[in-house]
Amino acid sequence: MKITVDEDKCCGAGQCVLIAPEVFDQRDDDGIVILLDAEPGADQHALVREAAAVCPAAAITLAE
Incomplete structure (x- = not known):
């Protein structure tokens, strides 16, 4: 799995951090x-x- 994030889309809701803090x-x-x-x-x-x-902003993209 490869993760990319789009900082321009991110709204700072923090759900990703609560779910996967590592x-x-x-x-x-x-x-x-x-x-x-x-x-x-x-x-x-x-x-x-x-x-x-x-993610409310769909800022996280996964490539499996």
Whole structure:
């Protein structure tokens, strides 16, 4: 799995961080997503899929 994020689309809702904190974080100043791990291990895949699915801005793209 390879993850890409579009910072321009991100609205800073933080759902991704709540669901997969080992993969996503947020900038302190504006809450925009920070991708911590673009190719997470298999143990994180289900959480990453959920994070992408609930992102209100559709800023997370997955390539399986």
